[in-house]
Amino acid sequence: MSRPLFQATPGTRDLFSPHTDRMWELVEVFRDEAMLAGFAQIIPPMFEDIAVFTRLGESTDVVTKELYDLEDNGGRRLALRPEFTASVCRAYVQERPLIPWKAWYAGPAFRQERPQRGRYRQFDQVGAEVIGSHDPDIDTEVIALAASFYRRIGLNQVVLLINTLGDQADRPRYLEALRGHFSADLDSLSEQSRHTLEANPLRVLDSKRPADADLVAAAPLLIDYVSDDAASAFQRVQGGLRALEIPFTIAPRLVRGLDYYTRTAFEFASSALDAAQNAVGGGGRYDGLVADLGGPEEPGVGFALGVDRTLLACDSEGVFDPQPASPQVWVVAATAGTEALQLTAELRRAGLSVNRSFDGKSMKAQMKAANRSAAPVAVIVGDQEVADDTVSLRLMQGDGNQAVVARREMVSKVKELLQL
RNA sequence: GUGGCCGUAGCUCAACUGGUUAGAGCAUCGGGUUGUGAUCCCGAAGGCUGGGGGUUCGAGUCCCCUCGGUCACCCCA
Numbered sequence: 001m002s003r004p005l006f007q008a009t010p011g012t013r014d015l016f017s018p019h020t021d022r023m024w025e026l027v028e029v030f031r032d033e034a035m036l037a038g039f040a041q042i043i044p045p046m047f048e049d050i051a052v053f054t055r056l057g058e059s060t061d062v063v064t065k066e067l068y069d070l071e072d073n074g075g076r077r078l079a080l081r082p083e084f085t086a087s088v089c090r091a092y093v094q095e096r097p098l099i100p101w102k103a104w105y106a107g108p109a110f111r112q113e114r115p116q117r118g119r120y121r122q123f124d125q126v127g128a129e130v131i132g133s134h135d136p137d138i139d140t141e142v143i144a145l146a147a148s149f150y151r152r153i154g155l156n157q158v159v160l161l162i163n164t165l166g167d168q169a170d171r172p173r174y175l176e177a178l179r180g181h182f183s184a185d186l187d188s189l190s191e192q193s194r195h196t197l198e199a200n201p202l203r204v205l206d207s208k209r210p211a212d213a214d215l216v217a218a219a220p221l222l223i224d225y226v227s228d229d230a231a232s233a234f235q236r237v238q239g240g241l242r243a244l245e246i247p248f249t250i251a252p253r254l255v256r257g258l259d260y261y262t263r264t265a266f267e268f269a270s271s272a273l274d275a276a277q278n279a280v281g282g283g284g285r286y287d288g289l290v291a292d293l294g295g296p297e298e299p300g301v302g303f304a305l306g307v308d309r310t311l312l313a314c315d316s317e318g319v320f321d322p323q324p325a326s327p328q329v330w331v332v333a334a335t336a337g338t339e340a341l342q343l344t345a346e347l348r349r350a351g352l353s354v355n356r357s358f359d360g361k362s363m364k365a366q367m368k369a370a371n372r373s374a375a376p377v378a379v380i381v382g383d384q385e386v387a388d389d390t391v392s393l394r395l396m397q398g399d400g401n402q403a404v405v406a407r408r409e410m411v412s413k414v415k416e417l418l419q420l
Numbered sequence: 421g422u423g424g425c426c427g428u429a430g431c432u433c434a435a436c437u438g439g440u441u442a443g444a445g446c447a448u449c450g451g452g453u454u455g456u457g458a459u460c461c462c463g464a465a466g467g468c469u470g471g472g473g474g475u476u477c478g479a480g481u482c483c484c485c486u487c488g489g490u491c492a493c494c495c496c497a
Contacts, residue, residue: 003427003470003488010489061495065421083497109497114421116491125497192494206495257496268497279497306497334455363455371457382455396457 011113011121021324022311023124026153027106030126030305033149034104037141039128042103044087046110050079052090055292057259059200066111080110083258085286085302086293088129093295099132106307118277118309127283129302131290136233139264139285139301140240146268146281146303147246154319155310157272158280161251162241163265164234165202166226168288174225175201181219188215205253221252230263237264260286264301270313280313281305328418330370330396331356334363334382343381343391343410350411352418371396377417379410393417 008014015023031041047070056063068080081087084105092101106126115121128145130138143160150158166174178201182189189197189204190211196203205216223231241248248266256265265284273280283303290298314320329352333340340356347354355373357366363382370378380392380402391410394402395417405413 007488066495111496113495114493116493119496123497127497196494203495209493276492277496281497304497309497330457332456362450364451364453364457365449367455367457369457378457380456384455392456394456400457402456 009121011115011119013120017324019311022314022320022322023307025322026307026310026320027126029152030106030149031104033145033152034128037102037128037145039102039104039145042088042091042105043107044081044084044091044105046108047078047080048087048090050077052086052293053079053082056086056289059203060257060259061113062111062258066113068110068112082111083109084125084127084304085129085258085260085289085300088302089131089286089290089293089295089300092131092298093290093293099298100138101131102128103131104128116277117275118273118306118312120308124307125304126307127302127304129300131300132298133301134287134299136236136264137240139233139237140244142283142301142303143237143241143266144244144246146283146305149305150268150280150310153310153314155270155272155313155317156319157317158268158270158313160241160246160248161254161267161269162237162248163251163254164223164226164230164263165255165261165265165284166222166230167262170226170230174220174222177220177225178202178204182215185215200259202255203257205255206257216253219253222255223252233263256282256284258286260289260292262287266303268305270309270316272316273309273313274316275312277309279306280309325353326374327353327355328375328377329354329414330366330373330375330378332363332366332370332378332380333357334366334380335386337386339381339386343379347379347411347414350415352411352414377414379414 050067050069053063053067058064062082067082070078070080072078084107088103088105104127106124108122108124110122112121113119128142130142147160179197182197182201182204186194188211190207190209193204193207193209193212196207204212205219207216223234226234238248251267254265254267256267261284263285266282267279268281269278270280271278281303283301285299285301287299290296290300329347331340331344331347331354333356344354344356355375357369361369367378376396378394378396380394385391385404388404389407390404391407392402392404393413394400
């Protein structure tokens with residue numbers, strides 16, 4: 001077998017029907033949940049001035065090495081969005097909707113990294129952001145939105161991990177302590193982590209390398225270094241989650257990969273996923289980001305959920321498997337005229353979903369196609385029917401009852417058969 | 421960017437330590453039914469075994485290169 005001349009570029013893929021149906025359905029459920037919670041949809045552009053994203057942080061891989069950057073004809077430097085949060089904040093600064101502004105979104109994002117299971121260069125996210133409120137109850141509400149979404153699509157084995165990262169002002173003291181801790185035993189740290197320690201000590205806590213496990217486990221905890229304000233906000237979020245009966249686990253070493261997070265950070269992980277990429281969603285508070293993008297000092301909090309990973313989790317839990325709808329009617333053409341064309345159009349005008357075969361297939365082939373389509377009713381038009389101004393209606397289930405009806409009664413008879 | 425595994429029909433896979441003409445299931449098309457589906461029976465079509473080089477009397481099988489896929493590290497959704 002020779003490979004096709006062109007293939008989808010690495011990390012991208014063509015999604016076909018049962019999968020695309022699921023995706024739409026998933027977004028539909030998310031949309032419904034978001035609207036119930038008072039979020040309005042935003043559709044930001046897929047690319048932005050590259051600076052919008054580079055503001056996200058010098059030590060964030062997502063912007064330092066994974067960004068798709070492009071140059072337009074005018075020499076403008078653009079980048080495909082690696083996530084939505086920065087775009088949403090930029091849009092807020094630009095348009096200044098009333099606060100607190102609650103926005104949800106769905107769409108693709110792009111990162112240039114090595115693809116693997118559950119990680120693609122173009123991937124879909126759904127998410128929600130709230131800009132303009134410090135209230136920790138908003139954090140809880142945002143988490144609750146994600147949680148009820150997971151519940152509604154049927155996922156049970158999703159665990160919520162939460163942590164607080166404190167305020168920007170708390171950061172230096174903690175980083176100091178972290179550096180001290182790791183530097184004291186640099187030799188037992190993996191080489192990669194030594195690198196990470198230089199660039200961003202926080203991220204060392206994220207290391208999954210076995211070599212680092214002991215040292216990471218013994219590291220000082222963020223919670224001991226955060227301001228009273230941030231600590232009590234964290235308490236409030238926990239209390240809110242308990243009040244809503246949303247189970248959670250405190251993960252004192254959860255730091256997340258984007259630099260802009262402050263205070264509440266959270267992650268949803270699927271315990272049903274044995275792949276390495278088991279984080280199905282994540283988010284947190286980003287109180288300095290809007291200002292970093294040139295806006296007012298407005299706080300923000302939000303999350304993004306990975307559509308593909310969520311679907312993978314659904315696969316391994318065996319839930320959320322909506323089937324593509326089959327047509328209600330299959331038209332079988334056993335005549336050379338244009339009758340099949342007309343009948344099909346007429347049925348569709350009546351609001352029925354209709355499909356048929358083309359290319360002069362044999363009747364047998366058309367019946368097979370009708371059967372395969374799972375359409376409950378076949379409308380057959382041949383020379384005899386044309387001559388008599390009738391059509392034959394065949395019930396495709398059971399013994400295949402068939403009846404000849406007058407052409408002008410076709411629509412009502414079909415609807416009768418479909419019990420509409 | 422680094423490493424492991426894998427490339428055989430449209431899809432999923434066979435082919436003993438290298439040995440004639442590379443097989444099967446599903447799907448497709450045709451026939452059994454000159455206008456009738458799932459089932460059943462018969463048949464057809466479909467392959468430069470990813471590509472290139474090498475070893476050998478002989479390579480799908482062994483070696484090298486290359487391209488591609490995949491999983492993992494890193495990082496993240």
